[in-house]
Amino acid sequence: MNNYCGTSRISGCQFTLYPMSDKFVDIILSALNEVDTSKVWKQTDDVSTCIRGKMVHIFDVTKAIFLHAAKTGEHIAMSGTFSIGCPGDSDADVYMDKTDTPINESNVKEINQEAGCKFSLYPLGREDYMNAIYEQIDLSKHRNVQVSSTHYATRLDGDVHDIFQALYQSFDSVQEQVSHVTMTFSISANSPSNR
Amino acid sequence: MNNYCGTSRISGCQFTLYPMSDKFVDIILSALNEVDTSKVWKQTDDVSTCIRGKMVHIFDVTKAIFLHAAKTGEHIAMSGTFSIGCPGDSDADVYMDKTDTPINESNVKEINQEAGCKFSLYPLGREDYMNAIYEQIDLSKHRNVQVSSTHYATRLDGDVHDIFQALYQSFDSVQEQVSHVTMTFSISANSPSNR
Numbered sequence: 557m558n559n560y561c562g563t564s565r566i567s568g569c570q571f572t573l574y575p576m577s578d579k580f581v582d583i584i585l586s587a588l589n590e591v592d593t594s595k596v597w598k599q600t601d602d603v604s605t606c607i608r609g610k611m612v613h614i615f616d617v618t619k620a621i622f623l624h625a626a627k628t629g630e631h632i633a634m635s636g637t638f639s640i641g642c643p644g645d646s647d648a649d650v651y652m653d654k655t656d657t658p659i660n661e662s663n664v665k666e667i668n669q670e671a672g673c674k675f676s677l678y679p680l681g682r683e684d685y686m687n688a689i690y691e692q693i694d695l696s697k698h699r700n701v702q703v704s705s706t707h708y709a710t711r712l713d714g715d716v717h718d719i720f721q722a723l724y725q726s727f728d729s730v731q732e733q734v735s736h737v738t739m740t741f742s743i744s745a746n747s748p749s750n751r
Numbered sequence: 752m753n754n755y756c757g758t759s760r761i762s763g764c765q766f767t768l769y770p771m772s773d774k775f776v777d778i779i780l781s782a783l784n785e786v787d788t789s790k791v792w793k794q795t796d797d798v799s800t801c802i803r804g805k806m807v808h809i810f811d812v813t814k815a816i817f818l819h820a821a822k823t824g825e826h827i828a829m830s831g832t833f834s835i836g837c838p839g840d841s842d843a844d845v846y847m848d849k850t851d852t853p854i855n856e857s858n859v860k861e862i863n864q865e866a867g868c869k870f871s872l873y874p875l876g877r878e879d880y881m882n883a884i885y886e887q888i889d890l891s892k893h894r895n896v897q898v899s900s901t902h903y904a905t906r907l908d909g910d911v912h913d914i915f916q917a918l919y920q921s922f923d924s925v926q927e928q929v930s931h932v933t934m935t936f937s938i939s940a941n942s943p944s945n946r
Binding site for chain 1: 770771773799826828830831834869877878901906935938
Protein backbone atom coordinates (compact mmCIF):
# COMPACT_ATOMS: atom_id res chain seq x y z
CA MET A 557 0.00 0.00 0.00
CA ASN A 558 1.21 3.44 -0.91
CA ASN A 559 -0.07 6.52 0.91
CA TYR A 560 1.78 8.86 -1.41
CA CYS A 561 0.69 10.24 -4.75
CA GLY A 562 3.48 12.35 -6.12
CA THR A 563 4.38 14.54 -3.18
CA SER A 564 0.91 14.43 -1.61
CA ARG A 565 -0.22 12.21 1.22
CA ILE A 566 -3.76 11.20 2.03
CA SER A 567 -5.35 13.40 4.67
CA GLY A 568 -8.78 13.57 6.19
CA CYS A 569 -11.17 15.40 8.42
CA GLN A 570 -13.79 14.10 10.81
CA PHE A 571 -16.16 17.03 11.41
CA THR A 572 -19.69 18.03 12.39
CA LEU A 573 -21.70 21.08 11.33
CA TYR A 574 -23.91 22.51 14.08
CA PRO A 575 -26.66 24.96 13.09
CA MET A 576 -28.19 26.33 16.32
CA SER A 577 -31.63 26.52 14.72
CA ASP A 578 -34.89 24.59 14.43
CA LYS A 579 -34.10 24.46 10.71
CA PHE A 580 -30.85 22.55 11.31
CA VAL A 581 -31.78 19.66 8.99
CA ASP A 582 -32.53 21.98 6.06
CA ILE A 583 -29.39 24.06 6.69
CA ILE A 584 -27.15 20.98 6.79
CA LEU A 585 -28.73 19.41 3.70
CA SER A 586 -28.64 22.69 1.76
CA ALA A 587 -25.00 23.28 2.61
CA LEU A 588 -24.07 19.74 1.60
CA ASN A 589 -26.08 20.14 -1.59
CA GLU A 590 -24.27 23.33 -2.56
CA VAL A 591 -20.80 21.89 -2.00
CA ASP A 592 -19.05 19.75 -4.59
CA THR A 593 -17.60 16.77 -2.73
CA SER A 594 -16.62 14.79 -5.83
CA LYS A 595 -12.90 15.13 -5.11
CA VAL A 596 -13.06 13.54 -1.66
CA TRP A 597 -14.09 10.22 -0.16
CA LYS A 598 -17.06 10.91 2.12
CA GLN A 599 -19.00 9.09 4.81
CA THR A 600 -21.68 10.59 7.07
CA ASP A 601 -23.52 9.21 10.09
CA ASP A 602 -25.55 10.76 12.92
CA VAL A 603 -22.43 11.92 14.82
CA SER A 604 -20.10 13.28 12.16
CA THR A 605 -18.92 13.36 8.57
CA CYS A 606 -15.56 12.01 7.49
CA ILE A 607 -13.88 13.14 4.29
CA ARG A 608 -10.53 11.93 2.95
CA GLY A 609 -8.30 12.84 0.06
CA LYS A 610 -5.79 15.51 -0.89
CA MET A 611 -5.24 18.18 1.73
CA VAL A 612 -6.28 20.99 -0.59
CA HIS A 613 -9.69 19.38 -1.18
CA ILE A 614 -10.23 18.51 2.48
CA PHE A 615 -9.85 22.17 3.48
CA ASP A 616 -11.83 23.37 0.43
CA VAL A 617 -14.82 21.16 1.30
CA THR A 618 -14.91 21.94 5.05
CA LYS A 619 -14.63 25.69 4.43
CA ALA A 620 -17.34 25.62 1.75
CA ILE A 621 -19.78 23.67 3.94
CA PHE A 622 -19.23 26.09 6.82
CA LEU A 623 -19.64 29.18 4.60
CA HIS A 624 -22.81 27.95 2.88
CA ALA A 625 -24.35 27.23 6.28
CA ALA A 626 -23.17 30.51 7.84
CA LYS A 627 -24.55 32.66 5.04
CA THR A 628 -28.06 31.78 6.29
CA GLY A 629 -27.33 34.20 9.15
CA GLU A 630 -28.10 31.55 11.76
CA HIS A 631 -25.65 30.82 14.55
CA ILE A 632 -23.47 28.11 12.98
CA ALA A 633 -20.57 26.18 14.45
CA MET A 634 -18.36 23.43 13.15
CA SER A 635 -15.84 21.31 14.98
CA GLY A 636 -13.62 18.50 13.91
CA THR A 637 -10.19 17.02 13.55
CA PHE A 638 -7.91 17.13 10.53
CA SER A 639 -5.54 14.19 10.24
CA ILE A 640 -2.62 13.25 8.03
CA GLY A 641 -0.19 10.33 8.09
CA CYS A 642 -2.31 8.07 10.29
CA PRO A 643 -0.69 4.62 9.98
CA GLY A 644 -3.01 2.42 7.96
CA ASP A 645 -5.01 5.23 6.39
CA SER A 646 -4.65 4.22 2.75
CA ASP A 647 -7.79 2.70 1.28
CA ALA A 648 -9.06 5.85 -0.38
CA ASP A 649 -6.05 6.25 -2.63
CA VAL A 650 -8.29 6.63 -5.63
CA TYR A 651 -9.19 10.07 -4.33
CA MET A 652 -5.54 11.10 -4.53
CA ASP A 653 -5.53 11.08 -8.34
CA LYS A 654 -7.19 14.45 -8.56
CA THR A 655 -6.07 17.90 -9.53
CA ASP A 656 -4.97 20.55 -7.06
CA THR A 657 -7.66 23.12 -7.90
CA PRO A 658 -10.01 23.76 -4.94
CA ILE A 659 -13.27 23.08 -6.75
CA ASN A 660 -15.59 25.02 -4.43
CA GLU A 661 -13.55 28.21 -4.24
CA SER A 662 -15.38 30.02 -7.06
CA ASN A 663 -18.74 29.50 -5.32
CA VAL A 664 -17.66 30.67 -1.87
CA LYS A 665 -15.10 33.40 -2.54
CA GLU A 666 -17.77 36.12 -2.47
CA ILE A 667 -19.13 35.02 0.92
CA ASN A 668 -17.71 37.33 3.58
CA GLN A 669 -18.19 35.95 7.05
CA GLU A 670 -16.50 36.83 10.33
CA ALA A 671 -15.85 33.99 12.76
CA GLY A 672 -13.91 32.91 15.81
CA CYS A 673 -11.94 29.66 15.79
CA LYS A 674 -9.86 27.70 18.28
CA PHE A 675 -7.41 25.10 17.05
CA SER A 676 -4.78 22.78 18.50
CA LEU A 677 -1.99 20.93 16.72
CA TYR A 678 -0.92 17.47 17.82
CA PRO A 679 2.28 16.20 16.14
CA LEU A 680 2.36 12.50 17.10
CA GLY A 681 5.19 10.11 17.75
CA ARG A 682 7.77 12.79 18.45
CA GLU A 683 9.42 13.56 21.76
CA ASP A 684 10.08 17.14 20.65
CA TYR A 685 6.43 17.74 19.76
CA MET A 686 6.07 20.86 21.91
CA ASN A 687 8.70 22.66 19.81
CA ALA A 688 6.68 22.02 16.66
CA ILE A 689 3.60 23.41 18.40
CA TYR A 690 5.33 26.51 19.74
CA GLU A 691 6.96 27.29 16.38
CA GLN A 692 3.61 27.01 14.71
CA ILE A 693 1.80 29.25 17.17
CA ASP A 694 4.47 31.84 16.51
CA LEU A 695 4.11 31.52 12.72
CA SER A 696 0.39 32.16 12.94
CA LYS A 697 1.04 35.71 14.07
CA HIS A 698 2.18 36.69 10.58
CA ARG A 699 -1.10 35.90 8.94
CA ASN A 700 -4.16 37.93 8.09
CA VAL A 701 -6.05 36.99 11.25
CA GLN A 702 -6.01 38.06 14.87
CA VAL A 703 -4.17 35.41 16.91
CA SER A 704 -4.50 34.91 20.66
CA SER A 705 -3.59 32.12 23.01
CA THR A 706 -5.99 30.30 25.27
CA HIS A 707 -5.85 27.16 27.37
CA TYR A 708 -5.07 24.12 25.23
CA ALA A 709 -5.62 26.03 21.98
CA THR A 710 -4.80 29.00 19.75
CA ARG A 711 -7.62 31.36 18.86
CA LEU A 712 -8.03 32.93 15.42
CA ASP A 713 -10.46 35.76 14.68
CA GLY A 714 -11.22 37.20 11.27
CA ASP A 715 -12.75 36.34 7.94
CA VAL A 716 -13.52 32.65 7.42
CA HIS A 717 -11.33 32.52 4.29
CA ASP A 718 -8.36 33.86 6.25
CA ILE A 719 -9.04 31.53 9.18
CA PHE A 720 -9.08 28.45 6.95
CA GLN A 721 -5.97 29.69 5.16
CA ALA A 722 -4.18 29.98 8.52
CA LEU A 723 -5.42 26.52 9.55
CA TYR A 724 -4.19 25.08 6.25
CA GLN A 725 -0.77 26.72 6.51
CA SER A 726 -0.34 25.64 10.14
CA PHE A 727 -1.27 22.06 9.40
CA ASP A 728 0.80 21.98 6.22
CA SER A 729 3.98 23.31 7.81
CA VAL A 730 3.84 20.83 10.70
CA GLN A 731 3.02 17.83 8.48
CA GLU A 732 6.13 18.63 6.42
CA GLN A 733 8.21 17.93 9.51
CA VAL A 734 6.16 15.28 11.31
CA SER A 735 4.67 12.20 9.67
CA HIS A 736 1.45 11.87 11.70
CA VAL A 737 -0.29 15.10 12.69
CA THR A 738 -3.79 15.85 13.88
CA MET A 739 -5.34 19.28 14.31
CA THR A 740 -8.57 19.94 16.17
CA PHE A 741 -10.67 23.01 15.38
CA SER A 742 -13.85 24.60 16.58
CA ILE A 743 -15.24 27.54 14.60
CA SER A 744 -18.27 29.70 15.34
CA ALA A 745 -20.13 32.37 13.35
CA ASN A 746 -23.12 34.62 14.01
CA SER A 747 -23.02 33.96 17.75
CA PRO A 748 -25.43 36.19 19.66
CA SER A 749 -22.59 36.74 22.16
CA ASN A 750 -20.99 38.96 19.51
CA ARG A 751 -24.00 41.06 18.58
CA MET B 752 5.09 25.14 40.28
CA ASN B 753 3.62 21.82 41.14
CA ASN B 754 1.07 20.14 38.89
CA TYR B 755 0.50 17.33 41.33
CA CYS B 756 -1.82 17.20 44.30
CA GLY B 757 -1.38 13.86 46.00
CA THR B 758 -1.59 11.43 43.12
CA SER B 759 -3.78 13.65 40.97
CA ARG B 760 -2.67 15.88 38.14
CA ILE B 761 -4.49 18.88 36.78
CA SER B 762 -6.61 18.07 33.77
CA GLY B 763 -8.99 20.06 31.65
CA CYS B 764 -11.54 20.08 28.90
CA GLN B 765 -12.21 22.61 26.18
CA PHE B 766 -15.75 21.89 24.95
CA THR B 767 -18.83 23.36 23.29
CA LEU B 768 -22.49 22.42 23.76
CA TYR B 769 -24.55 22.58 20.58
CA PRO B 770 -28.37 22.57 20.88
CA MET B 771 -29.82 22.31 17.35
CA SER B 772 -32.75 24.51 18.29
CA ASP B 773 -33.96 28.11 18.11
CA LYS B 774 -33.95 27.93 21.92
CA PHE B 775 -30.20 27.24 22.03
CA VAL B 776 -29.45 30.19 24.35
CA ASP B 777 -32.02 29.10 26.93
CA ILE B 778 -30.94 25.46 26.75
CA ILE B 779 -27.26 26.34 27.26
CA LEU B 780 -27.98 28.75 30.11
CA SER B 781 -30.40 26.34 31.81
CA ALA B 782 -27.92 23.47 31.58
CA LEU B 783 -25.11 25.61 32.99
CA ASN B 784 -27.44 26.82 35.73
CA GLU B 785 -28.35 23.29 36.79
CA VAL B 786 -24.75 22.10 36.97
CA ASP B 787 -22.51 22.76 39.96
CA THR B 788 -19.18 23.96 38.59
CA SER B 789 -17.73 25.03 41.93
CA LYS B 790 -15.07 22.31 41.88
CA VAL B 791 -13.55 23.39 38.58
CA TRP B 792 -11.89 26.48 37.15
CA LYS B 793 -14.12 27.73 34.33
CA GLN B 794 -13.88 30.19 31.46
CA THR B 795 -16.44 30.65 28.65
CA ASP B 796 -16.36 32.66 25.46
CA ASP B 797 -18.35 32.62 22.21
CA VAL B 798 -16.46 29.60 20.83
CA SER B 799 -16.09 27.22 23.77
CA THR B 800 -15.92 26.64 27.50
CA CYS B 801 -12.74 25.57 29.25
CA ILE B 802 -12.81 23.83 32.62
CA ARG B 803 -9.79 22.66 34.61
CA GLY B 804 -9.26 20.72 37.80
CA LYS B 805 -9.32 17.12 38.99
CA MET B 806 -10.16 14.57 36.32
CA VAL B 807 -13.18 13.27 38.24
CA HIS B 808 -14.76 16.74 38.30
CA ILE B 809 -13.93 17.50 34.67
CA PHE B 810 -15.84 14.42 33.52
CA ASP B 811 -18.63 15.01 36.09
CA VAL B 812 -19.27 18.56 34.84
CA THR B 813 -19.15 17.77 31.11
CA LYS B 814 -21.48 14.79 31.50
CA ALA B 815 -23.93 16.78 33.65
CA ILE B 816 -24.08 19.69 31.20
CA PHE B 817 -24.72 17.31 28.31
CA LEU B 818 -27.43 15.39 30.20
CA HIS B 819 -29.28 18.48 31.41
CA ALA B 820 -29.35 19.80 27.83
CA ALA B 821 -30.32 16.44 26.29
CA LYS B 822 -33.25 15.90 28.67
CA THR B 823 -35.04 18.77 26.84
CA GLY B 824 -35.56 16.28 24.03
CA GLU B 825 -33.96 18.60 21.50
CA HIS B 826 -31.15 17.36 19.24
CA ILE B 827 -28.07 18.13 21.35
CA ALA B 828 -24.40 17.61 20.58
CA MET B 829 -21.21 18.35 22.44
CA SER B 830 -17.66 18.19 21.24
CA GLY B 831 -14.38 18.96 22.86
CA THR B 832 -10.93 17.87 23.93
CA PHE B 833 -9.86 16.50 27.29
CA SER B 834 -6.25 17.22 28.20
CA ILE B 835 -3.88 16.19 30.96
CA GLY B 836 -0.20 16.81 31.52
CA CYS B 837 0.11 19.76 29.17
CA PRO B 838 3.48 21.34 29.97
CA GLY B 839 2.83 24.67 31.66
CA ASP B 840 -0.75 23.94 32.67
CA SER B 841 -0.50 24.73 36.37
CA ASP B 842 -2.11 28.01 37.36
CA ALA B 843 -5.40 26.55 38.56
CA ASP B 844 -3.81 24.46 41.26
CA VAL B 845 -6.26 25.83 43.78
CA TYR B 846 -8.92 23.69 42.12
CA MET B 847 -6.91 20.58 42.90
CA ASP B 848 -7.58 20.85 46.65
CA LYS B 849 -11.04 19.36 46.35
CA THR B 850 -12.62 16.07 47.24
CA ASP B 851 -13.07 13.18 44.83
CA THR B 852 -16.87 13.04 45.00
CA PRO B 853 -18.51 13.87 41.64
CA ILE B 854 -20.80 16.62 42.89
CA ASN B 855 -23.37 16.51 40.07
CA GLU B 856 -23.87 12.74 40.02
CA SER B 857 -26.92 12.76 42.33
CA ASN B 858 -28.75 15.21 40.06
CA VAL B 859 -28.10 13.38 36.81
CA LYS B 860 -28.10 9.70 37.74
CA GLU B 861 -31.83 9.37 36.99
CA ILE B 862 -31.50 10.86 33.50
CA ASN B 863 -31.48 8.03 30.99
CA GLN B 864 -30.32 9.14 27.60
CA GLU B 865 -29.05 7.16 24.62
CA ALA B 866 -26.29 8.73 22.55
CA GLY B 867 -23.60 8.09 19.98
CA CYS B 868 -20.06 9.28 20.57
CA LYS B 869 -16.78 9.25 18.64
CA PHE B 870 -13.51 9.71 20.44
CA SER B 871 -9.79 9.67 19.64
CA LEU B 872 -6.84 9.38 22.02
CA TYR B 873 -3.60 11.24 21.36
CA PRO B 874 -0.72 10.25 23.67
CA LEU B 875 1.91 12.93 23.00
CA GLY B 876 5.68 12.88 23.01
CA ARG B 877 5.98 9.13 22.62
CA GLU B 878 7.29 7.24 19.61
CA ASP B 879 5.25 4.18 20.60
CA TYR B 880 1.98 6.13 20.78
CA MET B 881 0.10 3.86 18.39
CA ASN B 882 0.47 0.94 20.79
CA ALA B 883 -1.17 2.93 23.57
CA ILE B 884 -4.03 3.77 21.21
CA TYR B 885 -4.52 0.20 19.98
CA GLU B 886 -4.42 -1.23 23.52
CA GLN B 887 -7.03 1.28 24.57
CA ILE B 888 -9.37 0.60 21.68
CA ASP B 889 -9.19 -3.04 22.63
CA LEU B 890 -9.94 -2.32 26.31
CA SER B 891 -13.06 -0.41 25.36
CA LYS B 892 -14.67 -3.60 24.14
CA HIS B 893 -15.09 -4.85 27.69
CA ARG B 894 -17.31 -2.00 28.79
CA ASN B 895 -21.03 -1.54 28.96
CA VAL B 896 -21.26 0.18 25.58
CA GLN B 897 -21.26 -0.89 21.96
CA VAL B 898 -17.84 -0.21 20.47
CA SER B 899 -17.07 0.14 16.77
CA SER B 900 -14.17 1.51 14.82
CA THR B 901 -14.35 4.30 12.30
CA HIS B 902 -11.84 6.45 10.45
CA TYR B 903 -9.67 8.39 12.92
CA ALA B 904 -11.90 7.51 15.88
CA THR B 905 -13.60 4.88 18.01
CA ARG B 906 -17.39 4.97 18.21
CA LEU B 907 -19.34 4.28 21.41
CA ASP B 908 -23.10 3.76 21.51
CA GLY B 909 -25.22 3.39 24.62
CA ASP B 910 -26.38 5.25 27.69
CA VAL B 911 -24.66 8.58 28.29
CA HIS B 912 -23.50 7.46 31.77
CA ASP B 913 -21.82 4.40 30.28
CA ILE B 914 -20.29 6.41 27.43
CA PHE B 915 -18.72 8.92 29.82
CA GLN B 916 -17.54 6.07 32.06
CA ALA B 917 -15.81 4.48 29.06
CA LEU B 918 -14.29 7.84 28.07
CA TYR B 919 -13.05 8.35 31.62
CA GLN B 920 -11.52 4.88 31.86
CA SER B 921 -9.86 5.17 28.45
CA PHE B 922 -8.37 8.55 29.26
CA ASP B 923 -7.35 7.47 32.76
CA SER B 924 -5.57 4.30 31.69
CA VAL B 925 -3.56 6.07 29.00
CA GLN B 926 -2.60 9.02 31.22
CA GLU B 927 -1.20 6.54 33.76
CA GLN B 928 1.36 5.52 31.14
CA VAL B 929 1.88 8.73 29.18
CA SER B 930 2.48 12.16 30.72
CA HIS B 931 0.68 14.35 28.18
CA VAL B 932 -2.52 12.96 26.68
CA THR B 933 -5.39 14.58 24.84
CA MET B 934 -8.70 12.96 23.91
CA THR B 935 -11.17 14.44 21.46
CA PHE B 936 -14.86 13.52 21.65
CA SER B 937 -18.04 14.30 19.79
CA ILE B 938 -21.33 13.10 21.29
CA SER B 939 -24.84 13.38 19.87
CA ALA B 940 -28.30 12.70 21.31
CA ASN B 941 -31.85 12.88 19.96
CA SER B 942 -30.67 13.07 16.37
CA PRO B 943 -33.57 12.83 13.91
CA SER B 944 -31.37 10.41 11.93
CA ASN B 945 -32.10 7.87 14.66
CA ARG B 946 -35.88 8.30 14.91
